[in-house]
Amino acid sequence: MSIAKSAANKLDWASVISSLKLTGKTATQLTSFKKRNDEARRKLLELQAQPTAVDFSYYRSVLKNSEVVDKIESFYKSYKPVTVDVKKQLSTIEAFESQALENAKETEKFVAQELKDLSDTLKNIESARPFDQLTVEELAKARPDIDAKVEEMVKKGRWEVPGYKEKFGDLTVM
Amino acid sequence: MPQLVPFYFLNQLTYGFLLITVLLVLFSQFFLPRILRLYVSRLFISKL
Amino acid sequence: MLNLLNTYINSPLDQFEIRVFLGFVSPFFDLSCLSFTTFSLYALIVFIVIVGGLNLLTTNNDKIVGSRWYVSQEAMYDTILNMVKGQIGGKYWGYYFPLVYTFFIFIFTANLISMIPYSFALSAHLVFVVSLSTIIWLGATITGLYKHGLIFFSLFVPTGTPLALVPLLVLIELLSYFARAISLGLRLSANIIAGHLLLLILGGLVLSLMSVSYIYFIFGFIPLAAILAILCLEFAIAVIQSYVWSILTSSYLKDALYLH
Numbered sequence: 001m002s003i004a005k006s007a008a009n010k011l012d013w014a015s016v017i018s019s020l021k022l023t024g025k026t027a028t029q030l031t032s033f034k035k036r037n038d039e040a041r042r043k044l045l046e047l048q049a050q051p052t053a054v055d056f057s058y059y060r061s062v063l064k065n066s067e068v069v070d071k072i073e074s075f076y077k078s079y080k081p082v083t084v085d086v087k088k089q090l091s092t093i094e095a096f097e098s099q100a101l102e103n104a105k106e107t108e109k110f111v112a113q114e115l116k117d118l119s120d121t122l123k124n125i126e127s128a129r130p131f132d133q134l135t136v137e138e139l140a141k142a143r144p145d146i147d148a149k150v151e152e153m154v155k156k157g158r159w160e161v162p163g164y165k166e167k168f169g170d171l172t173v174m
Numbered sequence: 175m176p177q178l179v180p181f182y183f184l185n186q187l188t189y190g191f192l193l194i195t196v197l198l199v200l201f202s203q204f205f206l207p208r209i210l211r212l213y214v215s216r217l218f219i220s221k222l
Numbered sequence: 223m224l225n226l227l228n229t230y231i232n233s234p235l236d237q238f239e240i241r242v243f244l245g246f247v248s249p250f251f252d253l254s255c256l257s258f259t260t261f262s263l264y265a266l267i268v269f270i271v272i273v274g275g276l277n278l279l280t281t282n283n284d285k286i287v288g289s290r291w292y293v294s295q296e297a298m299y300d301t302i303l304n305m306v307k308g309q310i311g312g313k314y315w316g317y318y319f320p321l322v323y324t325f326f327i328f329i330f331t332a333n334l335i336s337m338i339p340y341s342f343a344l345s346a347h348l349v350f351v352v353s354l355s356t357i358i359w360l361g362a363t364i365t366g367l368y369k370h371g372l373i374f375f376s377l378f379v380p381t382g383t384p385l386a387l388v389p390l391l392v393l394i395e396l397l398s399y400f401a402r403a404i405s406l407g408l409r410l411s412a413n414i415i416a417g418h419l420l421l422l423i424l425g426g427l428v429l430s431l432m433s434v435s436y437i438y439f440i441f442g443f444i445p446l447a448a449i450l451a452i453l454c455l456e457f458a459i460a461v462i463q464s465y466v467w468s469i470l471t472s473s474y475l476k477d478a479l480y481l482h
Contacts, residue, residue: 131219135284139215146218150211157316159206159303161213167220168213171297172304174465182240183349184255189262190350193269197328202320205277209299215286 234422238346264342268332302326309472318475326468333460346414355407358471366478377481406470410463417456424449
C-alpha cells in the first residue's frame, strides 16, 4: 500500500499526458482518472488532519447521563478501523495492467501494419504513372473484382455501365 | 442477273452464315466485353 | 463465265458476278457449296477488316484513356447500345445487343468495302441477304411464340379496333408481318444493287461522252460532278442502310418480346 501511495505521489501526471501524446477519448479518460486520484488524495489529507482522540472525561463531566457516555466510550474503544484487503484489487489491477499492455502491444502492431500499408500506398501513388499510361490489364490485375463484374454483367445482358454516360458523355452518332 | 444463278446459292449461304456466326461469337465473347471492361475500369478509376 | 483476264466491264451486272477461284471435287459429295468464290473472298476480306482492323488492331493499346482512333469503336458501341435500348427496352434488350451489333458492323463493313471501285458487294446478293432477314424474322417469331404462346397473335390486332374490322385488319397485319421477312433483306439489297448499277451506268455514259472530243471532255466534268454527288449519296446509303437494318431488327425483336 505504501509503495502504491509513494508511486501515486511520485507520478507526474502532466508529463505522462504530454509524453504519451494521447488524443481524444483516451486523453479525456486519463484526465478524469487523474481528477479522481487528486480528489482521493485531498480527502485522505483532510481526514488525516482531523483529530481522532475523543475527550470522554469532558463529556462525562458535562453530561448528566454518564451511562450513555460510558456506552459510547466502550463502543469507541471496541471500534477498530476496517482494514481493507487491497491485495485482491491489486492483483486485479495487475491483471488489468498486463491485459492493457497486451492490448497496447497489439494496437502498436496494428498501427505499424497500417503505417506500412499507408506508406506502401504513398509509394504506389508516387511511383504511379499518369492515367493516360495506365492499361486496363494492369487495373484488372490490381482489382480482380472488375473482371468479375464485367463477366456478371455480360452474363446478365447488361451492356450499359450505370453512371458512365453521366460522367464521360455519350458518343452516340445518330 | 448473275447473283441469281442457283449454282451459287448454297455457296453464298455457307460462307455468309459462317461469317455471321463467327462474328457473332467473337463479338459477344471478346470484343464487346472488352469495351464494357474499359468502361467499367474508367468508372472505377474516376470513383477512387 | 470464268473470265478473269478480261478486266473490261461488259455489262453493268458483271460486277455482281460470282466466280469460282478454288473448287473442291469429290466423287461422292457435291462440294460446290464449299468452293472458294468471289463471295467467299469478300466474306474473308470483311472478316479480316472487322476482326483484324477494327478489333485486334484498334485496341487503344489497352489504355484506359481513349484516343482519337478509338473513338470510332466507342461511338459505334454507344450508338448501337442506345439504338437497341431505345427500340427494344425493357429488361431483355441487353441479350440482343451483341446480335444487332454484329449485324450492324457486318453490313456496315461489307457496304463500305463494296464502295471501293472494281470490288464486290456482299450485301447486293439477294439470296444471302434475304435468307438472313428471313432467319431474323423466323427467330423473332419463334421467340414471340415461345414467350407468349397463343397470346402472340394479339400482335395482329391493333388496339382499339372495332370488332367488325378485326378479320380484315388481322389479314392485313398478317400480310405485313410476313412481308417483313422479305422486305428487310430486299430493302438493303435493292439499295445496294441500285446504287452500284446507277454509278456504273452513269459512269459509262460520262466516259463515252467525254471521249468524243476535247470540248465534250471539258463539259463532261459537269455530269462528272453530279456523279461525284451521287457517289457521296451512295456512301451515305451504305452507312444508313446498315443502321436501318439494325433498327428494324431491333424493332421486330421488340414486337416479338413485348407485343406492341
